[in-house]
Amino acid sequence: MTFVVALALSGPAFAQKLVDPNAVAPEYREAAEARRAEQIRQRECAHQADVAKVLPRDRIAHITKCLAEAEAAPHPATASAHE
Structure with missing residues (x-):
């Protein structure tokens, strides 16, 4: 029973963390940075x-469509940087 509770509470620990560009080699x-933006x-x-x-x-289809759009x-920040 303790194992089940520990596993349930550690669920968010398995989530992928945001990449920190400052923590990688130059x-x-x-x-x-590109991975973090994605x-x-x-x-x-x-x-x-x-x-x-x-x-x-329907969640995967919704997210896929959103990412395609x-x-x-x-992107406003990218578009202004290229001008």
């Missing part, structure tokens, strides 16, 4: 699915 920092987009889409109360069976839309 030659991998750009890749870490993780943030994924979390935002998951949050939108939570707010919209998407059914679990986010990728297709120009």
